[in-house]
Amino acid sequence: MAKRIDVSGLNVYYGDFLAVEDVSMTIEPRAVTAFIGSSGCGKSTFLRTLNRMHEVAPNARVDGKVMLDDLDIYAPEVDPVAVRREIGMVFQQPNPFPTMSIYDNVIAGSKLNNQRMSKSNADDIVERALRDANLWDEVKDRLAKPGSGLSGGQQQRLCIARAVAVQPEVLLMDEPCSALDPISTLAIEDLIASLKENYTICIVTHNMQQAARVSDQTAFFNLAGTGQPGRLIEMGETNKIFTKPDKKETENYITGRFG
């Protein structure tokens, strides 16, 4: 598990609007990469292009290249559903399937991939995923209850369990803590720290302390002006970006003078 992502010359459009311009970066495996920057600079848009989730918006398209190790995820023969199996996603609002049990939420993706799975195989996958998401002890006695009955923080860990159950290579997280209280936020941050042993993790966050706490690498995006596309300004070791960035623009942002 865990693969490297190499992005080169990526432009992202919504119709005629160029939302993100000319991004090139390498995202390392078994590490956490944070995307930071002011509102509207394209962090979520860029994140979604890494598993082709932006294609859900009918007028969205990219040019440029995204490699997952040696797989070109935009090659014509590549199925976006297969890409999303390898590169899972966790959203801002915890979104368990509301009518499904905790158990069925976790196993849903694996069942789609393998409809003849035995009960004991499914049980193993559910337990492993819930343990990986640090949720097993809290829910093991109520697996048949609806996922929607959990607290917000537990629901978000359930969504992470659902994402890891299919054994992806990469986890993309779009502001995964912004709907959570501080205790649940810390639980998710601890979880991210343990998951990075096995996964490549990218996280969009507005919370700079969070970026500093959880990430190894930080990518700072910015807009040149209103109506202009977002660009990657600087990327590097998180510690360096937060203490000694190369660009004045980055320094202004992280010291709160802009954005």
Ligand SMILES: Nc1ncnc2c1ncn2[C@@H]1O[C@H](COP(=O)(O)OP(=O)(O)OP(=O)(O)O)[C@@H](O)[C@H]1O
């Ligand atoms: N589905 C869409 N259709 C058209 N334009 C969109 C769509 N989604 C986003 N945009 C535009 O693309 C630009 C980048 O938006 P995006 O949400 O990626 O920024 P962001 O940095 O994640 O912002 P925030 O921090 O506020 O979530 C914005 O100008 C936004 O209005």
